[in-house]
Amino acid sequence: MVSANPVISSDRVEGTSVYNTSGDKLGSIDELMIDKISGQVRYAVLEFGGFLGMGTDRYPLPWSMLKYDTSQDGYVVPLTKAQIEGAPKYASDRVPEYDDTYSGTVDKYYGL
Template identity: 75%
Template sequence: MAIPANVISSDRVEGTTVYNTAGDKLGSIDDLMIDKLSGQVRYAVMEFGGFLGIGTDRYPIPWSMLKYDTAQEGYVVPLRKETLEGAPKYDDTRIPDYDESYTASINKYYGL
């Protein structure tokens, strides 16, 4: 069965490179956070920093900020690397609860 062109499997999104509008590679998608009630993707969790997966932090970025660029075969976000350095983040051993407080802090940081 073929998947319609306007949807994508989550396993194809995970690992996709994320660039900023200047074309700099920021990281790659590690995970997607999906709203249990609406079924909508709320956040793409991007890996940024570290070396070979060691010391890599995960940055939840509001899904609405990502735009897929077919020429780059990756997602583009209107962020500079310096902006990410102060963004909400966590490591893979301490995944936070995406409760109202945490999601509010993410959305506030990105001005949503």
């Protein structure tokens, strides 16, 4: 079900839980990466792994892969934990340049 208002503030997206299609919680959205030219959200950065927020890595997920599920009050992605563990990632203090090379690596991993 789509909300009557399809627009949401980025601060409401950040912190939202992300689940796989089996209902397992994978993590939460740490931040959004927005294309400066088009203004479109390109990636939702998933905070995944670690324990109590320590040692977590950031995994950029193509925004087009996330579907909001009102029954879970979170986003659902068609990925397993193992698929995410093998995906491009970075530490929170080492944000990469989202240039064509890095974005291409992420998109290729997810088959886009």
